[in-house]
Amino acid sequence: MTTLPFTAIDHPNTFSSPSGAVQLETDVCVIGSGAGGAVMAAELAEGGMQVALLEKGPYVTRKQMNQRERDMIPLLFEDAASRTTKDGGMVVLHAHCVGGTTVVNNAICFDPPAWLLEEWAKQHGVVGISERELAPSVAKVNFILNVQEIVTPEINANAQVMLRGAKALNLSGKLFRHNRTGCLQSGFCVVGCSYDRKQNMHITYVPRALSFGARLYPETQIELLHQEGKYLKMASGFIRHRQTRQQFPLSVKAKLFVVCGGAISTPALLLANAIANSSGQVGKNLYCHPTAPVLADMGDEVVKAYQGIPQVSYLDDYLRPVNGFGGFLLESIFAGPSLSAxxxxxxxxxxxxxxxHFNHFAAAFVQIRDEEPGRIWLDPSGIPVVDYALDSRDAAKIRQGYRMLAELYLQAGARVVHIPHSATPVITKKADLSVIQQLSLAPAKTSLLSAHQMGTCRMGEDPRRTVVDSRGKAHDLENLYIADASVFPTAIGLNPQITVASIATHFARQLLRDRSKS
Amino acid sequence: MAETLSRRTILKGMGSATLYLLSGTLPLAGCHRAKPAITTANSALATTELLTLERVIERIVPGNSTAPSGNALGVAKAFANLLPSLDTRLQEQFHQLLAIFEGVPLLAGSLTPFTEQSPSGADNYLRCWEQGWLDLQRQGFQGLRRLAVGIYYADPSSWQAIGYPGPWIGQRDVGYGLDNQQELPLLNPNVYASFR
Structure with missing residues (x-):
């Protein structure tokens, strides 16, 4: 292995200046460079395979990351973060850049919990992904991403408010684990880390993959997958020149194809090509982790919820429902001016x-583990439609979370709690909390967003009900794998980057083992 | 993209059975997407659309003694510049939204188009959309509101009034040896390490 510069944009294995049609031939073509694709590329390259890693978005480095939402959001997010569900009720965030959504996430690290993996095994027929079987992959991901605890000096004022309220309610306020190294606590993680302290894929697994010989193709979009019998033979689309912006045709012949575009783009590609869908499940079973913010005006207390590590504390007391109550996580959040407004x-x-009162706002959100899925389908022009609506069970979880957060903030000394709802409920005392139960959560009544989409190519052993098997291989094709959050059989309720990366590692290891046997 | 927004297109785009039932009685004649007056790369909005949007922004983000108005900060034009980067369906939906918002005043219980309303009439018009009984109205209002406040508060000129110091870049990171254009040392020792 050779030592590389910190980022890989100028590495000889990064190809971003085509001068004509590009034709590639390789062992593995990985489509998408987020938490699944970057890991797959690195693992397979480390295992000795020749890998081409293709990414639709640009390679954005820290030199471009200027901490300004108006510049960074259009650059890093799909459709400038304006994509919504079909009913307009929820903003759907999805990054498009080398490193995928890990570039814009808040570096929260939850290992996949044992109860989740047991549920997948028992209720969804997933085989070979128990806590014990996944442990080596989880450990490697934690190691490469340098995952560590957030420590006391890093607790910002926003988290202190949340922890104070949690203590008053006898709830277990906790600190996140995160993948930052030497964090300066500037607070701008969601528009990309200007200091390369957040250990996202474009400065970890992507350069690691390149160091093992993988080749990276940014701004490369695959549109067609060419199938012959039970095999994919070629992927084709176009590649854009980094400087001139000129576009050239591109085709990739490979022995294996691994699609890792995330739970919207992956099913969209399969649906557009009418492949791997004998089950009829491609695009179905979409879970979104609907997330609902709450702002609290803390009176004289200065909070500045935009300072420090953006997300520090959380409460998981009711992640798993107790007597029909719960199914949500409460997390402190970054609240810059645009987001707060x-x-x-x-x-x-x-x-x-x-x-x-902006500098006095504390902010947190309710993130629910949704149970009623939506689906992805393509409109006549081939654009994916996120068809998702909140059902009554999931709406109840949001109201429960609203109430718990509002009560927590009142206990912490809030002057007023704002629920972002068109009915503009104003909560200043405990007696006001009952109004939350009456809030309609019809589309566009309340502010909802989704930063985690899952489940649209779910895994399992039954080819009639699932798209890929428990090793990530498509039931319908011998050389197509999927390794991103679309293989999750359910929502997981937790921020998913470690689970995605661990499952990708697990799939890659099995694939390499199978290859060495054959 | 079609230059004229037909009644059929509007109804298809809205996807609202309820509105479809109303369609026979609603005056959709005002719902033309006018030809862009300018033909540069920034011509994503026609002159009439820009006028509607600026009027919306005037009511959603007015100025006061300490804060500049959204129109003083050019929020509508900033959005017009952003629009071409969105997918074509979103662009079309936005044009439809503006056409209906301006051209179907009955949805706000009025016979007067939005841009011809008095200031208080314009506020009532917006409130009708905010609390509207059609999903389309509430979605449309929230879309316009989010757009207006999101772009407004992303502009540094709005920050002084709320006491926001702005990004670190070039300010609070000075002295850390973090010049934005320099290579930084590799801090995570594990990126290229073997794992067994």
């Missing part, structure tokens, strides 16, 4: 009055 259901003079 978007969450506040205010406008006109009222907006300015509320935003005058």
């Amino acid at each position: 978007s969450f506040l259901p205010r406008w006109g003079k009222d907006l300015h009055e509320q935003m005058a």
Whole structure:
């Protein structure tokens, strides 16, 4: 292995200046460079395979990351973060850049819990992914990403408010584990780390893959998958020149294809090519972790919820329902000016009055483990439609989470708690909490967003009900694998990057073992 | 993209059975997507659309003694510049939204188009959309609101009024040896390490 520069944009194995049609021939073609694709590329390259790693988005380095939402959001997010569900009720965030959504996430690390893997085995027929069987892959991912505890000096004022309220309610406020090294606590993780301290895929697994000989093709979009019998033979699309922006045709012949575009783009590619869908399940079983923010005006207390590590604390007391109550996680969140103003259901003079308290806002959100799935389908022009609506069970979880957060903030000393709902409920005392139960969660009544999409090519052993097997191989094709959050049989309720990366590692190891046997 | 928004297109785009039932009685004649007045790369919005959007922004993000108005910060034009980067379906939906918002005043219980309303009439018009009984209205209002406040508060000129110091870049990171254009040392020792 050779030592590389910190980022891999200028590495000889990064190809971003085509001068004509590009034709590749390789062992493995990995499509997508996020938490699944980057890991797959690194593992398979480390295992001795020749890998081409293709990414639709650009390679954005820290030199471009200027901490300004107006510049970074269009650059890093699909459709400038304006994509919504079909009913307009939820903003759907999805990054498009080398490193995928790990570039814009808040570096939260949850290992896949044993109860989840047991549930997948017992209820969804997943085989060979128990806690024990996945452990080596989880350990490797934690090692490469340098996952560690957030420590006391890193607890910002926003998290202190949350922990104080949790203690008053006898709830177990906890600190996240994260994949940052030497964090400066500038607070701008969601628009990319300007200091390369967040250990996202484009500065970890992607350069690692290149060091093992993989080749990276940024701004390369695959549109067609060419099938012959039970095998994919070729992928084709186009590649864009990094400087001139000129576009050239590209084709990749490979022995194996691994699709890792995430739970929207992966099924969209399969649906567009009408492949791997004898089960009829491609695009179905979409889970989104609907997330609902709450802002609390802490009166005289200065919080500045945009300072420090963006997400520090959480409460998981009710992640797993107890007597029909729960199914949600409460997490402290970054609240910059654009985001805070978007969450506040205010406008006109009222907006300015509320935003005058901006430095006193504490912020958190309710993230639910959703049970009622939606689906992805393609409109006539081939654009994926996120067809998802909140059902009554999941809406109840959001109301429960709203109530718990509002009560927590009142206990912590909030002057007023704002629920981002068009009915503009104002909660200043415990007696006001009952209003939350009456809130309609019809589309666009409340602010919802999804940063985690899962489940649209779910895994399992029954080819009639699942798209890939428990090793990530498509039931319908001999050389197509999927390794991203679309293989999850259910929502997981937790921030998913470690689970995605661990499952990709697990799939890659099995694939290499199978290859060495044959 | 079609230059004229037909009634059929509007109804298809809205996907609302309820609105479909109303369609026979609604005056959709005002729902033309006018030809862009300018033909540069920034011509994502027609002049009439820009006018509607600026009027919306005037009501959603007005100015006061300490904060500039959304129109003073050019929020509508900033959005017009952003629009071509969105997928074509989103662009089309946005044009449809503006056409309906301006051209179907009955949805706000009025006979007067939005841009011809008095200031208080415009606020009532927006409130009708905010609390509207059609999903389309509420979604449309929230889309416009988020757009207006999101772009407004991303502009540094809005920050002083709320006491926001702005990004670290070039300010609080000075002295850390973190010049944005320099290579940084590899801090994570495990990126290239073997794992057994």
